Amino acid sequence: MIQETIVTTQNNEGKTHIAPMGIHVAGDEFIILPFRPSVTLDNILATKTAVINYTDDVRIFAGCVTGRNDWPLLKTKKIDGHFLQGSLAHCAVKLTHVDDDPVRPKLFCQALHRVNHAPFKGFNRAQFSVLEAAILLSRVNHLLATKIHTELEYLHIGFNKTAGPKEREAWDWVTKAIEQKLREL
Template identity: 50%
Template sequence: MIRETIVTTLSPEGRPHVAPMGATPIDGGWLLQPFRPSTTLENFLATRCGCVNFTDDARVFAGCVTKRRQDWPTEPALAVPSVRLAGALAHDEVEVERIDDGEGQRPKLYCRTVHAANDRAFGGLNRAVAAVLEGAVLVSRLDMLPADKIDAEFGYLQIAIDKTAGPEEREAWGWLSDAVAAHRAKAAS
């Protein structure tokens, strides 16, 4: 099972980095597989720690993949020298215990949870948040998927946006829709 999370790290110079990432729960922690090259991977290799954040703010996912916004507020972590997402529902502070570098684009970082916290109450499920999350995944794969698949998926996800989205989800959906249009315009030119 993969959980869609926001991973926060610090550079050796102390710059926070916020990135969406699928995280696989393992005994006592998380398996993270950041792509190479990535700032998240560089930070984990340098500092050996970070935070796995759980949020229902779909804008964070959409803002990161579209590069519309990357300056999400962070706060210091309590048990590791890193930062957590300020608006998260919960977070796990993790330390890298082992790295399986392998031969591929995605090394495996086996991380142990050293501190877990519930930061605010979960307000319930919203289909629009899930639609934005799926849309963000599609946008991250615009160069890999055919345009008709993107159109079909976005068309289906639009139903949940139309029926259940609040202002935050609509803003995030707009960023994703703009990213698809910009990608198409660039490909056509």
């Protein structure tokens, strides 16, 4: 199963990096698959740890892919790292082994410490739409503009029916960034 999460990592100097990432989950094992080059990859290889954050605030996903990376963090208890202050839950993990690949290595991690902060009340369709739009933005250089516009039109249907202020802000960030990148191609 793939879960859309926010992964926080630290470099050896203690600087935290925040990145949205679809991770593979099987019980207590997590497989993180960053594309090269990747700050997340570099940090996990250097420190052998990461924090997987679960959040329903899609502004964080949209923010990270549009250059808004300054989200409040708190210190973890079991590893030298940070988790998102607004997360519903987080899981500190340690790297157990790597299946290296020149494009997309597989980082196998084991859960060390899980913490629940708030209940998950479910996603609405607007949150799903923002997540999918953020993924489109990350692939804008690999997709045709017509495909992107068709997908956004479809996503906008559910978005319009269920969006609140947070989702509208996130959608605006992502769709403006998509249009800007398409103009630059």
